[in-house]
Amino acid sequence: MPSIYELALGDDFARLHPKIRERFGFSSAxxxxxxxxxxxxxxxxxxWAVLPLALGATRNIMFPQSGRSVPFKIANYAYRDELGRETVTWNRAFQFADARRRFEATMIYSGERGRIVDYLGNRQHLAVDLDLAVAPNGGIRIRSGEQRFYEGPLGFRFPSVCTGIAEVCEWYDDDAACYRITVAVRHPIAGPVFAYEGAFQAAFKTMSASAIPIGAKPLRLERRE
Known part of the structure; x- marks a missing residue:
């Protein structure tokens, strides 16, 4: 079974660095x-973004902290959710001196939209379309697009002027033998909002769907994409 990233990139998936193909190439199967x-x-x-970032932090979406040399962990689980959708978690933790912050998301591939949809936070209230491309260095580039909010019967699309645009690049540094990542969120009018960059090591572990910790999955499931 192809991963959701292979579905999104199609033939371009083969152009990724082997280590990036490995990290983005596994599925629930x-x-x-x-x-x-x-x-x-x-x-x-x-x-100026402290208040909206603090609000997002209540749902594990970004946070109003800054720092250098911040310890970082990430867990990616692949499983089929209760709606049968192939899903990959992005559970990130940042250990600051005075706080531990989380930035969580679950991604699916939407056949209807022909792209990956990223549900930000731990309640899947915010759905974001993602565009993927292969970087010149064999890394994967991700750019956010349309954003939608869902809560109960409520559902609406955010005007572009009200949203930030996220640019992400993850690649493998052969010389340093590690993964590197840059993330930058920019508002079309107000300018830079949030960013981080650094390096990490990653390894795989055998993990059946039943062994995935319940806390790794969102607290609420949204069927609308």
Whole structure:
């Protein structure tokens, strides 16, 4: 079974660095999970964005902390959710001196939209379309697109002027033998909002669907994509 990233990239998936293909190439059929640990060299946020970031932190979506040399962990589990959708978790933890912050998401491939949909946070209230591409260095580039909010019967699309655009690149550094990542969120009018960059190591572990910790999955499931 192809991974959701292979479905999104099609033939371009083969152009990724072998280590990136490995990290983005497993599905629920493989019975494995990926665990990473490293250090984010720099985490930054705009001072004006403290309030919206603090609100997002209540749902494990970004956070109003900045720092350097911040210990980092990430867990990626692949499973089929209760709606039968192939799903991959992105459970990130950042250990600051005075707080531990989480940034969580679950991604699915939407056949209807022809792309990956990223549900940000631990309640899947915010759905974001993702565009994927292969970087010149064999890394994977991810850019956010349309964003939608869902809560009970409520559902609406955010105007582009009200949302930030996220640019992510993850690649493998052969010289340092580690994965590297850069993340930057920018508002189309107000400018830079949030960013981090750093390096980590990752390894795979055998993991059946029944062994995935319940806390690794979202607290609420949204069927709308």
């Amino acid at each position: 493989d019975g494995i999970a990926s665990f990473g640990a490293g250090v984010m060299d720099r985490i930054w946020h705009a001072k």
